[in-house]
Amino acid sequence: MSDEPLLRVDALSAGYGRSQVLFNVSMTAPRTGAVAILGRNGAGKTTLLNTLVGEITPMGGSIEFDGQECASEGTEHRVRRGLGYVPQEQAIFGSLTVRENLALGTMARPETVSLDMALDFFPKLGERLGQQAGTLSGGERKMLAISRAILGRPRLLMLDEPTEGVWVGVIEEIAERLQRLAREISLVIVEQHVELALRVADHAYVMDRGTVALDGPSAEIRDDPDLVRYLAP
Numbered sequence: 657m658s659d660e661p662l663l664r665v666d667a668l669s670a671g672y673g674r675s676q677v678l679f680n681v682s683m684t685a686p687r688t689g690a691v692a693i694l695g696r697n698g699a700g701k702t703t704l705l706n707t708l709v710g711e712i713t714p715m716g717g718s719i720e721f722d723g724q725e726c727a728s729e730g731t732e733h734r735v736r737r738g739l740g741y742v743p744q745e746q747a748i749f750g751s752l753t754v755r756e757n758l759a760l761g762t763m764a765r766p767e768t769v770s771l772d773m774a775l776d777f778f779p780k781l782g783e784r785l786g787q788q789a790g791t792l793s794g795g796e797r798k799m800l801a802i803s804r805a806i807l808g809r810p811r812l813l814m815l816d817e818p819t820e821g822v823w824v825g826v827i828e829e830i831a832e833r834l835q836r837l838a839r840e841i842s843l844v845i846v847e848q849h850v851e852l853a854l855r856v857a858d859h860a861y862v863m864d865r866g867t868v869a870l871d872g873p874s875a876e877i878r879d880d881p882d883l884v885r886y887l888a889p
């Protein structure tokens with residue numbers, strides 16, 4: 657296995673119509689381990705992930721996945737190459753059961769995965785298989801969304817605010833699972849819980865108004881006097 661990063665983003669610019677949101681964003685993600693993307697509301701974190709997955713066409717720059725340029729490829733191509741995404745908004749089907757939601761996750765690779773993989777990860781979901789996903793708690797919904805994404809066997813999983821709307825007692829459980837997952841695959845985690853993000857991630861990028869304002873090893877970013885300024889509302 658090479659030491660080259662799995663994901664290499666260089667001078668990426670993107671936006672909506674003519675309104676540019678991302679300016680020259682550069683970042684990398686290693687083959688295993690987690691990187692955190694921090695920044696206040698509106699900094700461009702979700703726009704960055706949406707561009708990486710191919711929902712937004714970049715205005716400029718490059719996105720290399722496993723050494724291959726994919727900025728002009730569609731979402732399906734990127735997913736097939738190993739990109740997974742747990743978006744910020746509800747990523748589950750509320751009217752379907754937990755089991756049906758998980759089954760959707762296995763569709764891409766039915767020959768290699770079983771639901772057990774997800775249930776091993778979040779055993780709580782096993783007690784809820786027949787329940788409508790719309791009746792789950794905030795934390796359980798996030799667990800389901802993460803589980804479904806994992807069943808697609810991604811090599812790199814991007815998570816947009818995986819602990820948003822999650823009861824504090826469950827946040828630690830999700831953090832612990834992400835830490836475990838980061839030993840096997842690559843994670844890109846957008847988080848408002850800065851302490852948690854810096855604990856799970858080895859490296860952090862702090863975004864400000866669509867640019868990377870600060871980045872470095874999590875241990876250094878934690879003590880950087882500028883961090884508070886970039887995160888302040």
Ligand SMILES: Nc1ncnc2c1ncn2[C@@H]1O[C@H](COP(=O)(O)OP(=O)(O)O)[C@@H](O)[C@H]1O
Binds near residue numbers: 699701
């Ligand atoms: N669909 C959209 N159309 C136009 N502008 C958008 C859209 N989504 C987000 N924006 C704008 O892009 C900027 C960055 O938003 P976003 O990427 O959601 O930030 P974050 O995830 O860091 O809170 C904000 O100014 C926001 O208003």
Ligand SMILES: [Mg+2]
Binds near residue numbers: 701702703744816
């Ligand atoms: Mg966002």
